[in-house]
Amino acid sequence: MSATALPRTAAITRWAPVAAVVGAGVVSALQVGKAAIATPLLQADLRLDLGAVGWVTAIFAILGVFGGIPAGAMARALGDRRVLVAGLAAVAIGSAAGALSPSFAMLLASRIVEGLGFLLIAVSGPAILQRVVAEAHRTIAFALWSCFMPAGMAIAMLAGPALGDWRVIWWICAALAVAAIAAVFICIGRAAAAAPIPAQRLWADATAVVTGRGPLLLAGCFALYSLMFFALFSFLPVLLMERMQATHGTAGLLSAAATAVNVVGNLGAGWLLARGASRSALIIGATVVMGLCGIGIFLPLLPAVPAFLLCLVFSGIGGMIPATLISSAPIAAPAALTPVVIGLIMQGSNLGQVVGPAAVGGAIAAFGWPAAAVAVLAAALLAAGAARALRPILTPLG
Numbered sequence: 001m002s003a004t005a006l007p008r009t010a011a012i013t014r015w016a017p018v019a020a021v022v023g024a025g026v027v028s029a030l031q032v033g034k035a036a037i038a039t040p041l042l043q044a045d046l047r048l049d050l051g052a053v054g055w056v057t058a059i060f061a062i063l064g065v066f067g068g069i070p071a072g073a074m075a076r077a078l079g080d081r082r083v084l085v086a087g088l089a090a091v092a093i094g095s096a097a098g099a100l101s102p103s104f105a106m107l108l109a110s111r112i113v114e115g116l117g118f119l120l121i122a123v124s125g126p127a128i129l130q131r132v133v134a135e136a137h138r139t140i141a142f143a144l145w146s147c148f149m150p151a152g153m154a155i156a157m158l159a160g161p162a163l164g165d166w167r168v169i170w171w172i173c174a175a176l177a178v179a180a181i182a183a184v185f186i187c188i189g190r191a192a193a194a195a196p197i198p199a200q201r202l203w204a205d206a207t208a209v210v211t212g213r214g215p216l217l218l219a220g221c222f223a224l225y226s227l228m229f230f231a232l233f234s235f236l237p238v239l240l241m242e243r244m245q246a247t248h249g250t251a252g253l254l255s256a257a258a259t260a261v262n263v264v265g266n267l268g269a270g271w272l273l274a275r276g277a278s279r280s281a282l283i284i285g286a287t288v289v290m291g292l293c294g295i296g297i298f299l300p301l302l303p304a305v306p307a308f309l310l311c312l313v314f315s316g317i318g319g320m321i322p323a324t325l326i327s328s329a330p331i332a333a334p335a336a337l338t339p340v341v342i343g344l345i346m347q348g349s350n351l352g353q354v355v356g357p358a359a360v361g362g363a364i365a366a367f368g369w370p371a372a373a374v375a376v377l378a379a380a381l382l383a384a385g386a387a388r389a390l391r392p393i394l395t396p397l398g
Helices: 013-038 039-044 050-079 079-098 104-132 135-146 148-163 166-187 197-208 213-233 236-243 248-274 279-298 304-318 320-327 335-365 370-394
Strands: none
Touching: 013 039, 013 050, 013 079, 013 104, 013 135, 013 148, 013 166, 039 050, 039 104, 039 166, 050 079, 050 104, 050 197, 050 236, 050 335, 079 104, 079 166, 104 135, 104 197, 104 213, 104 335, 135 148, 135 248, 135 320, 135 335, 148 166, 148 197, 148 236, 148 248, 213 236, 213 248, 213 279, 213 320, 213 335, 213 370, 236 279, 236 304, 279 304, 279 320, 279 370, 304 320, 320 335, 335 370
16 A cells, blocks of 8 residues: 555544534435435336336446546545535535436436435545544444445435425435535534645555455455345335235335344444454354345245345344445555545445346346345355455454
């Protein structure tokens, strides 16, 4: 890794900035969840087929596959607070433009703007937390941060249907992004912002990260976790209706509940890590549980209720993985490179999000639901192997 100055560590934890950062993350995740819950409304209003609506959702993941490290480098160059505000502004502008979209092309363009904002928020949030949280509270703060995605998606899935109009959902999301900008300005003052990094360092920093064994293993673990998670949750409503005879409304509610349970795992990982739990052991244990749950979920072995309970276990225990991986970013590389490492991890996460549904969906179409069980178990075993390889890198912290 290249030698870079470490950011100053906070002597005491400032929880107001933590709340502002986590709130910004939740606002960004709402942009992911709103597209999924608004699918039938988009189809009816803009006369879109499922393929077109799929692009409205998938564009975030595609941007993430290619844009994670550039977004992290931007946070290094411009300062994490500025990039967080820029990300929220992009979300607000993109969501407002989407609400005014008269056509699919305009809507998709607005989603690209939102997706760029999502990336900027995802890489700058952890960097700010690293500065404003004392060492003793860092794992808890990162665990809170790792909740932003399931929390935002669950809120969107629960609140979206009550609003009835997808344009109203988009306007509300734009307003929430503006409110989050105000919270950042109030809670994270200029004096707390990191000094911008000269542009000439960026290439060396990015090269150091993408060639480092630790960051690559973290990204690989996140890619495999994301593949497993979205292999289930991309098809969970269909699975609930087809295999468990749930109605459409019930399937949506149960899917939202299962997504929200992921938050419990994120917080649980923070609690365990703060008490000295092994990072690699947490990842290995969680991936094995996910793999075994996948067998019970996708194979016709259990009645409907026990199968759904396994979905809750899959999500809850699986939530320990992102919290552990994200909080390990400052350990796997010099702390000043955290935004770039987070960017690489986000690329891994989005790669799994793109590959998982496509590969598993194709396998299900060809061989039926049991093929999904095989895919999830294989990903779990690979992730456990990667976590084992991480053990010496994360020593003495796990």
